[in-house]
Amino acid sequence: MRIIIRDTAQEASRLAASQIITSLPTNGRLGVATGSTPLALYGFLREAHAAGEFTLEGCSAWALDEYVQIPEDHPERYRNVLLNELVENGGTGLAADDLHTPDGAAEDPEQAARDYESQIAPGVDVQILGLGSNGHIGFNEPAGSLSSRTHVGHLTPTTRSDNARFFGNDIDAVPSLCITQGLATIMSAREIVLLAFGEGKAEAIAQIVEGGVAQRWPGSILQHHENVTVYVDEAAASRLD
């Protein structure tokens, strides 16, 4: 793992955006995270697109996860979040049809998970990841399999509480089921860019970077990947040795 520490999340996000602009091949496949962490990075990608320095035209984007049974027009449905970040508001050149998200509205979410897994194979070129305060990547919560493929998962109370801020601070409004890429699916990406900002991520960063590989800290599996860059601000780096 390469660890890049910058004073602020803004500076770290700008560097991460540069890495993605350099690494993503023409017509490449980009894995995209939601949550608050990658929003500045997406802003930099839109800026680079507006300046004619970057485009996702001809590329495809693949979401990490989606809530199950969230209303289609809900602003926190991850498909809507990613349309907003990558296709609308000036966009990045990505066509809406080239944005792939697990079908959280499917009658059979387990089948939708298997379908997504076969579509994403053999893996994306570059995967953007955030990190849960409990060490999750995608919605692979602690104690799950380290070799999982895309599956239906349960969000832990910690994650539902962390995400309540997106749902009017009402934890009961946060869906409890999701479809998420598995850890083996994420590991099949050729290159991985993980971002984590703020004191709330400091323990998880210390564990996934310097702890042992363990189900308790799902992101620790990334220690077995040969091309991972971790971008952190000073606060998230504060518990690294």
Ligand code: F6R
């Ligand atoms: C989002 C995702 C999650 C988030 C993580 C951090 O698609 O898969 O793993 O990256 O929960 O969320 P934020 O960035 O909101 O702190």
